[in-house]
Structure formats: C-alpha cells, structure tokens
Amino acid sequence: MATISFTFFTAILLFSLCNESFALNSIRPSESINSSDGTTLVSNGESFELGFFTPGNSTNRYVGIWYKNIPVQTVVWVANRCSPINDSSGLLMINDTGNLVLLNHNKSVVWSTNSSKEAKKPIVELLDSGNLVLRDEEDGNSENYLWQSFDYPCDNNMPEMKIGQDLRTGFERRLSAWKSWDNPCPGDFTYGIELNAKIHSFPEPMIRRGKVKFYRTGPWIGLRFSGSPDLRPNPVFDYEFVSNDEEVYYTYHLKNKSVISRIVMNQTTLSRQRLTWMEAEQSWKTYNSVPRDYCDNYGLCGANGKCIINENPVCQCLDGFTPKYQEKWSLMDWSGGCVRNVPLSCEDKASDGFVKYSSLKLPDAEHSWVNASMNLKECRAICLSNCTCMAYSNSDIRGDGSGCAMWFSDLLDIRQFSSSGQDLYIRMPASELEKAKSNRTVKRAVIAVAVVIGVVCGMVLVGCYICRRRKITEETERNLMASRNEGQEDDLELPLFSLPTIINATNCFSFNNKLGEGGFGPVYKGMLEGRQEIAVKRLSMCSGQGVNEFMNEVKLIAKLQHRNLVKLFGCCIQGEEKLLVYEYMPNRSLDFFIFDVKQGKILEWSTRFQIICGIARGLLYLHHDSRLRIIHRDLKASNVLLDKEMNPKISDFGLARMFGGDQIEGNTSRVVGTYGYMAPEYAFDGLFSIKSDVFSFGILVLEIISGKRSRGFHYENHGVTLIGHAWTFLKEGRALELIDARLVESDENLPEVLRCIHVGLLCVQQRPVDRPNMSTVVLMLGGESSLPQPKPPGYFMETDCKLEGDHSSSKPQSSSTCDISISVLEPR
Missing domain, CATH: 3.30.200.20 (Phosphorylase Kinase; domain 1)
Incomplete structure (x- = not known):
C-alpha cells in the first residue's frame, strides 16, 4: 500500500513538472533552457527573468531578459537580435568549450557568448542588476566574468551598465534601438560616446541616425555635460563620467533599490528617454527625454550660429558674424550658417582678442584639443598664438575652473541657455572687438539711465504699465468679440x-x-x-x-x-x-489606430462603424444644423480625435470657412489642405463646398475600412489610388478584399461593411453634383434601402500634378498644375 502511494505521488509530481514551466537560478553544463517548455532563468532576488519570447505580432522567437515582477513584459536585452528562431525548437545551453550557445532545430549555433577564455567549471547566472554573466565557478572571485551581457547592450542603458569605450582594446559599448516594436534587430538610431581622432580631445555622448549626427549632450565639463544643464544631483540616481588613458564611459547608479528606472533608445519617437516604473499607475513614466526641443536638433543653426529656444527666430549669428546666405536665412533655412564680418588674418594675429559668451552648450568637440593641466590664462595665450584657433574654454568647471579646451574649425551646434551653461571665448579681429566694446558701453549707459528713470518715475511707469495691460486686454477681447x-x-x-x-x-x-x-x-x-x-x-x-x-x-x-x-x-x-x-482626448487621433499594425487590432468593426457614423453626424451638424454653414476644408484621420470611449470628435478648424444663408460653395486663390484628402475641384480650381468635405469623408471611410493610407497608396499599386482600388473591387464583385486583414468579423457584419464601402465610393465621385449631402449619407449608413451605383471616382490613377507647398497665386490654377499649401500628415 505504501509502495502504491509513493508511486502515485511520484506520478503526480512528474505530471506537474511536465505541464508547468519552471525557473532555474543558474545554468551549468548539465542544464538548459528550452523554448518549448517555458523554462526560464530568474535572478536570485527575482528582479529579472531570462527566457524565450515572441515580440508583438512577430512569429519569431528570441532569447531575452525582462523584468520579473512587472506585468507589462518589458524586454531590456536580447541575445539573438538579428537571428530569430522560427519555431519552438530553440535550446539555450553551455557547450563543450564553456560558452553559452543558442541552438535551433538542427542543432546549429544561432548565437554564442564566444568567449576566448575557457572555464574549468562554467556557470551562467542572471544577476539582480539584469546582467547575464558567464564565469568560472572555481574562481574565488565571483566578479571575474568571462563574458557579460552588459558589454553588449541593446536599446536599454541599465543601472551599473557602462556606455563608452575601452581605449586599450578599442572595444565599444553602444546602445541601438530596435528596428521596430516587434523586431529587436538594431535600427539606425544609436547612442555612444565618441572621441576625436586626436589624443587630447573632449569625449562626448552622441546620438546618430545612421551615420548622421542627430543629437549630442555636449562634452563633459566636470559636473555635467555642457549641453545638459538639467543633469544635476537628484534623489533617484547618481551618475558618473570617467575619462582617462584606459577607458571612457558614462554610468549611473540608483540610490533606492526599490526604484525601477532605465534609459531606452526609442526608434519610433527618435528619442532617448529615462523611464521610471510607477507601481500605483502600473505604467512607465517618462521623466527625461532628448532631444528636448527644436534647439537640440544637431547643427540646426549651421556653423557659427547659436540657437536660443525662446527667441524668434531661434537661430542667430554669433556677434561678429553674418548669415552666409542671407536670403535662405530670412526664409528660416539656417543650414548655411554664418561667416565672419571681417576674416581673421594670420599676419595680424597679435591684434586679435576674444569675446566672452556665457551659458552656452559648447561647440561640437570633433575639432577640439584639451589639456587638463593648463589654466585659463595659459589657454588664452596658446590659442592666440595659433591663427587657426577659433575659441577656447575651461574643460572643467569645478572649483574655480581648470583645464584648457580649444577649437580649430567653425563652431557648430551651439545653443544658449538662460543659465547653467558654460563660458566660451571666441576669437575676434581688432575691429570687431571695438564694436563689441562700444556695444557694451551703450548697454551699460542704457541700463544706468533706466535705473535713474525707474527711481524717479517708478510710480508713473507702474501706472502706465497697468493702463497699457488693460488696453492690451481690451484689444484682445475686442478681437475675439x-x-x-x-x-x-x-x-x-x-x-x-x-x-x-x-x-x-x-x-x-x-x-x-x-x-x-x-x-x-x-x-x-x-x-x-x-x-x-x-x-x-x-x-x-x-x-x-x-x-x-x-x-x-x-x-x-x-x-x-x-x-x-x-x-x-x-x-x-x-x-x-x-x-x-x-x-x-486620451486616445489621441484616428490615424494612430487605423494605420498602426498593433493598434489597428484594437479597432473591431463595431468601433470603426461607430467612428464612421460619428464623423458623419459631426459633418452634418457643420453643414446643415449649426447657425452658420461651416466647411472644414482639412478633414483627415489626424484631425479626428478619440475620447476614452473611442467616440470621434472633429478638430482643427484653422482652415475652415463659414457661410451665411443658403451659400454652399466658395472660391479661393490659395488652396490649403492635405494631399490625399482634397476633392479634385478644390485641388485644381480652388472651388470648395460642402461637397468637398463629403469627398474627404469618403476617403476617411475607405481608410478606416482598409487600414491603408490614401496618400502614397499608388506607389505600391502601380499608380492606382486607394479610391481606384476600391472602385475596381466593387465593380468586379470583390469588395471584401478591401477589408483590413486585422478585422476578424462574423458574417452578420459583412453587409454593414459592404454598405460603408459603397457609401464611401458615392462620396468620392468625380463630379460634386453626383456626391450625396451629409444628411443623405447619415440616412444611407443607418438604413437598409438599395444604394445607387457610384460613378467613376476622382483620382482613379495618380496624376503627374506637381504640388507646390506653401505657394499662392492671385487666381485659381488650371488643372495642369496645382497651387496648394500642403499640411503634413503628423499625429496631433
């Protein structure tokens, strides 16, 4: 009886083990992680977990590390980023050479740690920092790693991880964003620390998009990076930047181990973000993101220009410089930068001097030179003696400031902060120095006069100010009224x-x-x-x-x-x-859902139909039921916002026109709107009416049903537009083929979907007179009566019409050209 009970218990235990996934705390040569059984490797403190996963809509399998106790699976590292396994046969194990390897179904090596050092007794562990390490179990020092994942970062910069370079070996640790949300293969958005080829230069973190510089933090100046005045001591993390003859790197350490915070490269938003997990809200919150604003765009103002975010325009030439191409500069094309009013002369370098600029992000360090032992006075003398030296500064702002940094080319990517920036001394010829001195004298005089006037007439000025503000307020109110x-x-x-x-x-x-x-x-x-x-x-x-x-x-x-x-x-x-x-509107705009692979799955047909009917009712109100007839003129997916119940709300009336009485159409010499949504008579002849809004509505209906953008559809379909595609399908009895593949619907909804396709095509007919009014459209959507057959639509094939953005004419153009001000399709 005892034998039977023991056998029965053993059977239950074995059955349980075979039907549930289990976790290891380490991997030794006799152990492995299998893709098919759900086995994982968990850190001792249960902070992180390693195993096989499938991202997003992909069917591929990858080995990755994610947070163990966060319900939203957040992958922070992937082993086989560009070498996925296409089935459930993956096996992660230690091979005969002591390396951790990933094998596929035919036992071929897909990925390996590829360590050159062989361990007598290899063991793989996942640490509570998220670092996967391979070490020799017989080594008394448990931190002597033969290989570690922190040396091969993906898109996440984790606490304790070093981002930078080993100058002895040339080994580099660099972040690279996922190519897309369901493809961890590196995209073109990368972050690392870069050094000039010269021995003595400023190392600085740089974000690149492909090979092009995208954003830089500015060089390290002892307390922070010169372009990151907001990087200060804080209660969440400590940071450290190390630069010596052996290595250069940036790292940070969390002060409170209960806080979960990381830095991630985001290919979608083209930003490097610091994210912190909010337990109460069960979501990641962004606390810092770069680029922060327009001025963070690399080289925005060109050579010898500076960017000031609160100025208009944001780009200005440095004192003593003028725009290289004044006409382009006036049109806010600053890429040409600025050139000196008076060129420097090597023969007359003794008469040169320097103008001090404060609160700057220092220029790109690519053509710089640094000597940490020099003081600022010595730095000035060296720079002045070399006619190719353009500027100098302290390389370290701690204490009274020390170290010398010099630039030997055009000054690029400078921005000015309101405070906390760095001082920069820019070389000027004698004539420009006199102008600068004169300007300073005038400024001091103006300030002195202002102070005297302020003391003598303070109360009068305050009274005038109050009156002036009251007048401005009254004028503002009158403008609105x-x-x-x-x-x-x-x-x-x-x-x-x-x-x-x-x-x-x-x-x-x-x-x-x-x-x-x-x-x-x-x-x-x-x-x-x-x-x-x-x-x-x-x-x-x-x-x-x-x-x-x-x-x-x-x-x-x-x-x-x-x-x-x-x-x-x-x-x-x-x-x-x-x-x-x-x-x-918490659910953003319609285009965020219907054109996104992942978000589109959320929109079932019932929700899409609700959105179509809601937009129709909103237009009906504008065209017929409001006190004045209003033509929107820019109806598109990004101008339809969604509330928390996914109810649509038409927005952005900046281009709208209103009519009184029975007027239903108008004419303009400057066509404005968005290519892909404009009715033919409006795009080519400047004629707009309630029927041009109906045309835009028809485009929207076809986009909502198909999940395809009208704009650009012809590129992949041999010149046939989305409208032409839908009309052809309807005529050939194949209208169901237009439906978004992400819609899995029961048969009873198909008549409703087909009816909406039919109504959409009635709205985009070539001639405005053939299109229904919105009152008829609403009845068609909600009814079951038979519908008339649509006539051929406008834009059946993509034309050779040339679109000239932001160009206006004194009269409407003929159909051979287009005079159109185009709105860019971006999420609002």
Whole structure:
C-alpha cells in the first residue's frame, strides 16, 4: 500500500513538472533552457527573468531578459537580435568549450557568448542588476566574468551598465534601438560616446541616425555635460563620467533599490528617454527625454550660429558674424550658417582678442584639443598664438575652473541657455572687438539711465504699465468679440486663460507633455488646478498657419456644441504666444489606430462603424444644423480625435470657412489642405463646398475600412489610388478584399461593411453634383434601402500634378498644375 502511494505521488509530481514551466537560478553544463517548455532563468532576488519570447505580432522567437515582477513584459536585452528562431525548437545551453550557445532545430549555433577564455567549471547566472554573466565557478572571485551581457547592450542603458569605450582594446559599448516594436534587430538610431581622432580631445555622448549626427549632450565639463544643464544631483540616481588613458564611459547608479528606472533608445519617437516604473499607475513614466526641443536638433543653426529656444527666430549669428546666405536665412533655412564680418588674418594675429559668451552648450568637440593641466590664462595665450584657433574654454568647471579646451574649425551646434551653461571665448579681429566694446558701453549707459528713470518715475511707469495691460486686454477681447458676421451674437462667452496658468498646466511646455505637432504648431497635454485635463495647441513661430487661422478657429468653434466636435475651453493671447485650450482626448487621433499594425487590432468593426457614423453626424451638424454653414476644408484621420470611449470628435478648424444663408460653395486663390484628402475641384480650381468635405469623408471611410493610407497608396499599386482600388473591387464583385486583414468579423457584419464601402465610393465621385449631402449619407449608413451605383471616382490613377507647398497665386490654377499649401500628415 505504501509502495502504491509513493508511486502515485511520484506520478503526480512528474505530471506537474511536465505541464508547468519552471525557473532555474543558474545554468551549468548539465542544464538548459528550452523554448518549448517555458523554462526560464530568474535572478536570485527575482528582479529579472531570462527566457524565450515572441515580440508583438512577430512569429519569431528570441532569447531575452525582462523584468520579473512587472506585468507589462518589458524586454531590456536580447541575445539573438538579428537571428530569430522560427519555431519552438530553440535550446539555450553551455557547450563543450564553456560558452553559452543558442541552438535551433538542427542543432546549429544561432548565437554564442564566444568567449576566448575557457572555464574549468562554467556557470551562467542572471544577476539582480539584469546582467547575464558567464564565469568560472572555481574562481574565488565571483566578479571575474568571462563574458557579460552588459558589454553588449541593446536599446536599454541599465543601472551599473557602462556606455563608452575601452581605449586599450578599442572595444565599444553602444546602445541601438530596435528596428521596430516587434523586431529587436538594431535600427539606425544609436547612442555612444565618441572621441576625436586626436589624443587630447573632449569625449562626448552622441546620438546618430545612421551615420548622421542627430543629437549630442555636449562634452563633459566636470559636473555635467555642457549641453545638459538639467543633469544635476537628484534623489533617484547618481551618475558618473570617467575619462582617462584606459577607458571612457558614462554610468549611473540608483540610490533606492526599490526604484525601477532605465534609459531606452526609442526608434519610433527618435528619442532617448529615462523611464521610471510607477507601481500605483502600473505604467512607465517618462521623466527625461532628448532631444528636448527644436534647439537640440544637431547643427540646426549651421556653423557659427547659436540657437536660443525662446527667441524668434531661434537661430542667430554669433556677434561678429553674418548669415552666409542671407536670403535662405530670412526664409528660416539656417543650414548655411554664418561667416565672419571681417576674416581673421594670420599676419595680424597679435591684434586679435576674444569675446566672452556665457551659458552656452559648447561647440561640437570633433575639432577640439584639451589639456587638463593648463589654466585659463595659459589657454588664452596658446590659442592666440595659433591663427587657426577659433575659441577656447575651461574643460572643467569645478572649483574655480581648470583645464584648457580649444577649437580649430567653425563652431557648430551651439545653443544658449538662460543659465547653467558654460563660458566660451571666441576669437575676434581688432575691429570687431571695438564694436563689441562700444556695444557694451551703450548697454551699460542704457541700463544706468533706466535705473535713474525707474527711481524717479517708478510710480508713473507702474501706472502706465497697468493702463497699457488693460488696453492690451481690451484689444484682445475686442478681437475675439469682433468675430461676428451678420446674425452672430456679440458675446462669444469664451474664457481667456492667463499665460502663467497655461505654463503651469503644461509644466512649462515640457517635451514630455508634448502630444504631437501639426501645421498649426505643437500640442501639449496639461492639467489645470481643478484636475481638469486639457490639450493646449500652441501657435508655432514657424507655422505655415498664423494669426488669421488662429482667430478663425476661435471664431468658428467657440459656439459649436456637438458631441462629435472637439470642445474649446478657451484661449490665451499674450505677447507672441497664441494658445487654444481644448478638452483632452486620451486616445489621441484616428490615424494612430487605423494605420498602426498593433493598434489597428484594437479597432473591431463595431468601433470603426461607430467612428464612421460619428464623423458623419459631426459633418452634418457643420453643414446643415449649426447657425452658420461651416466647411472644414482639412478633414483627415489626424484631425479626428478619440475620447476614452473611442467616440470621434472633429478638430482643427484653422482652415475652415463659414457661410451665411443658403451659400454652399466658395472660391479661393490659395488652396490649403492635405494631399490625399482634397476633392479634385478644390485641388485644381480652388472651388470648395460642402461637397468637398463629403469627398474627404469618403476617403476617411475607405481608410478606416482598409487600414491603408490614401496618400502614397499608388506607389505600391502601380499608380492606382486607394479610391481606384476600391472602385475596381466593387465593380468586379470583390469588395471584401478591401477589408483590413486585422478585422476578424462574423458574417452578420459583412453587409454593414459592404454598405460603408459603397457609401464611401458615392462620396468620392468625380463630379460634386453626383456626391450625396451629409444628411443623405447619415440616412444611407443607418438604413437598409438599395444604394445607387457610384460613378467613376476622382483620382482613379495618380496624376503627374506637381504640388507646390506653401505657394499662392492671385487666381485659381488650371488643372495642369496645382497651387496648394500642403499640411503634413503628423499625429496631433
């Protein structure tokens, strides 16, 4: 009886082991991890786990490391990044040479640690830092690694990991983003520490996109990188930069081991982000991201230019320099940079001097030279004696400043901060030094006079200021109230927000709060004091749209009330700032879902149909039910926002036009809108009407059903557009082939899908008179009656029409050319 019980217990135990995955705490030559049985390797503290995984929609299998206790699988390292296994036969084990190897179904080596040092008793362990290590178990020092994954980072910079170079061997540790969200093979977005070929030079971290420089932190100046004034001591992590004759690297250490924080390269957003896990919210939060703003774009202002983010324009030439190509500079093309007003002369170098600039990100260190033992006075003398030396600075700002850095070429990628930057001394000929001295004298005199006037007339100035502000406020209100045409009410009842309120709500227009950017400018998420979430649209200084479009949007949307139109809470006009405050849409815009491989799966047919009907009802309100007839003129997927229930709301009325009475069409000499959505009569002849909005709606319907962009569809389909493709399928009885492959629907929904395709094609017919009104469209979508056969659509084939962005004419153009101001298709 005892024997039977023991056998029964053993059988149950074996059955349990065979049907559940289990974890190892190390791998020895007699152990392995198999792709088919779910075995994993777990660190002693259960912080990290290693095993086989399949990313996203891929069917490939990879060996990776992820956080053990985070419910959202977050992979931080991948072994076989570009060598996936296509089935469940993968085997991870230690081979005869003591290396960790990954084998496929025919026992071929897919990946290996490839260590040149052979261990007597090899063992593989996953540490609580996330570092996978191979060592000799007989070695008394457990930190003598024969190989470690931290030497071969992927897209994540983990705590304790070194990013940099071993100068003795030339070995480099560099981050590289995944090629896409479901393909861990390295993309072209990389981050590492770069050195000039010269022995004495500034090493500095650099992000590249392919071979092109994308962003740099500025060189290390003792306490931080010169272009990272926000890198300061903080309660989350300590950081360290080491540069000597043997190695150069950057690393950081978490102060609190319970905090989970990492740095990741993101190919999708083209940014390097610091992410911290928020347990309460069960999500990763971005606390720092670079590039931070426009001025972080590498070399934006060209040679000898500086970028000041709060100026308009942001690029300015350094003192003593003028734009190399003035015409291009005036058009905000700064790539040509700046040249000296007076060229330097080697023969007259004794009369040269230096102009001091403060609070700068130091220039690109590629053509620099550094001597840590020199002081600033010696640095100046050496630079002055060499006629090719363009500038000098301290190489270390600790204490009173020490070390000497010199530049021997054009000064590139400089930006100016409001504080905490570095001093730079730029070489100038004597004539320019006199101008600089004269300018300083004038500035001092102006300041002195201002102080005297302030003391004598302080109260008067304060009174004048108050009156002036009151006048500006009254003028602003009059501008907003002057929105009425015949029949409009005087009072728009639109709240005016103060600029400090908006700045506080958006965390000073933080890059981390940025939701996207369109033709108008960037859009930021914000939070008002009452916990009201908002979206703030900020008129860009470089925007193709401007004050007229801003006022147009305020006037048009202020009194529009419909569940399928985005709600405007208010606006702010103060100085150069022009801001619109909207309700926040947590699910972003429609294009984020229908054109994305992963997000598209979320949109089942019922949700897509709800969105189609919602957009139709919103347009019906604009065309027929609002007090004035409104033609949107820029209806597209990125201008349809989605609330938390995925209800669509039409947004962005900057290009809209309104009519009174029975007027239903208009004419313009400057066509504005987005290629791929514009009706033919509008694109070619400047004629717009409610039927041009109907055409755009038809495009949207076909995009929602197919999951394909109208714009660019012809490139992959031999010149046939999405419209032409859909019409051909309908005529040949193959309309089902147009449906997005991600839609898995039951048969009862197919008639509804086919009906929507039919309605979409009726909306995109060539002649406006053939297209239905939106009132008819709404009835068609909700009814079951038979529909008329659509006539051939506009843009059946891609034409040779030349699109000239931001070009206007005094009269509408013929159909042989297009005079169009194009809005870029970007997420808002």
